[in-house]
Amino acid sequence: MRAFLPFAAAAAVLCATAAARTHETNPFGSAEDFAVGKRLYRVNCGVCHGMEGKTGRGARLARKVHRRANTDAEMFDLIEKGVPGTDMPGLWLGEDDIWKILLFVRTFEKTAEEPCAAAPGDAAQGKDIFFNRAACAACHTVGMGGGRLGPDMSFAGASFSREQLRVALVEPHRDVAERYRVGRVETQDGKKREGVVMAENGYSLFLMDRSEETLGFQKAELKSFQISRESLMPSYAGVLSAADMDHLLAYLCSLRGSEKGAAQ
Ligand code: HEC
Ligand code: HEC
Numbered sequence: 001m002r003a004f005l006p007f008a009a010a011a012a013v014l015c016a017t018a019a020a021r022t023h024e025t026n027p028f029g030s031a032e033d034f035a036v037g038k039r040l041y042r043v044n045c046g047v048c049h050g051m052e053g054k055t056g057r058g059a060r061l062a063r064k065v066h067r068r069a070n071t072d073a074e075m076f077d078l079i080e081k082g083v084p085g086t087d088m089p090g091l092w093l094g095e096d097d098i099w100k101i102l103l104f105v106r107t108f109e110k111t112a113e114e115p116c117a118a119a120p121g122d123a124a125q126g127k128d129i130f131f132n133r134a135a136c137a138a139c140h141t142v143g144m145g146g147g148r149l150g151p152d153m154s155f156a157g158a159s160f161s162r163e164q165l166r167v168a169l170v171e172p173h174r175d176v177a178e179r180y181r182v183g184r185v186e187t188q189d190g191k192k193r194e195g196v197v198m199a200e201n202g203y204s205l206f207l208m209d210r211s212e213e214t215l216g217f218q219k220a221e222l223k224s225f226q227i228s229r230e231s232l233m234p235s236y237a238g239v240l241s242a243a244d245m246d247h248l249l250a251y252l253c254s255l256r257g258s259e260k261g262a263a264q
Contacts, residue, residue: 021080021095025072028099037100044091045101048178053108057087057178062108063159067152075102087178116157116165116253121243126251129244136248138210139233142255148212149196150180150233157253165252169245170237173230182232183207185217185225196232 028037042051045058053061059068069078079098082090093101130136139150146153156165167174183205184194193215195207205225207215210232219225240248 021073021076023072023099026099026102028096028103033100034103036097037102037104040093040097040101041104044093045105048087050175053105054175059088059179060177061105064109065155065158067155072102075105116160117162118157118250118253121246121248121250123247123250123254125244126247126249126254129240129248130251133244134236134240134248149208149210153252154255156255158256160252162249162253165249166245169240169248170235172233172235176229176231180231181227182230183225183227186223187217188221188223190223194232197227200227 048058049061050058059066066075068083069075076098078088079101080090080093082088091098130140130142136153137146139147140153141147142153160168179196181197182194183197183200184192185205185207186192193207193209195209195215198206198208198214200206203219205217205219205222207217209215217225236245
């Protein structure tokens with residue numbers, strides 16, 4: 001064993017800030033652990049992910065399939081290390097605390113647990129509505145093609161129930177994640193621009209407009225700016241007929257990942 005010592009010492013230094021994970025699956029599960037996890041979630045995560053995992057500056061956690069992590073081990077590592085380059089911080093929590101928080105986080109997924117019902121409706125017609133008639137693809141990607149203003153829809157059917165999708169279409173402003181806030185600015189020469197807020201600090205503001213151009217502004221040089229929680233997505237209530245809504249929902253429910261069907 002002695003031969004491994006230098007390596008072990010180096011590894012210890014590298015891992016000094018990390019809560020080393022000693023399990024592949026969550027070793028906790030009692031009601032007491034759950035209560036601790038819930039409290040820790042409120043204190044450490046709720047501010048960004050919302051108390052029900054639906055809103056805020058963070059990703060929506062109330063979904064069946066997450067974008068970045070799904071197994072216990074993946075979720076642990078993500079919560080421990082954060083997502084570099086985003087607001088998701090690497091936290092200072094110990095191993096046991098992270099596992100207990102994960103117990104609570106898993107309950108959000110249950111709220112999205114009903115399978116996305118493909119019927120009624122015809123997915124082929126829904127696809128035509130998505131790409132052509134309603135031009136959803138101007139803002140949303142499915143597989144390789146589409147816009148980047150709104151979230152990727154490639155996993156819509158694996159992530160959401162049919163009812164969640166319906167609500168997203170008829171009440172887009174109901175819970176807009178912080179990531180999709182809309183900025184509206186007026187420049188000194190009276191030009192008005194709007195777009196999704198990509199980055200903001202005390203001095204500057206970066207927006208992505210509808211043509212996916214990134215616009216940068218110095219706040220001090222603007223006549224005015226405003227950031228709102230209204231979605232850039234229009235409401236489709238009363239815009240799509242009931243039959244078209246069914247077709248569109250049938251199509252969205254059929255989206256379960258890449259062509260290879262890797263969603264599960
Ligand atoms: C300061 C805000 C902030 C805090 C605090 C925060 N998060 Fe996040 N979290 C984010 C953001 C932003 C993302 C999305 C990152 C990205 O772009 O993928 C995210 C992503 C995630 C994801 C991945 C979701 C997916 O779809 O893959 C999980 C899981 C998660 N957070 C759990 C937690 C937990 C648990 C806590 C508390 C221990 C926490 N977060 C604290 C902002 C935060
Ligand atoms: C102008 C751009 C735009 C158009 C057009 C648009 N969306 Fe969106 N969509 C967004 C943005 C931005 C969000 C994220 C903010 C929010 O939740 O409203 C969103 C959110 C969603 C969500 C919720 C996803 C989640 O992760 O919570 C669904 C589902 C959705 N859109 C489907 C559609 C469908 C179907 C169409 C066409 C009928 C469409 N969108 C048209 C921009 C758009």
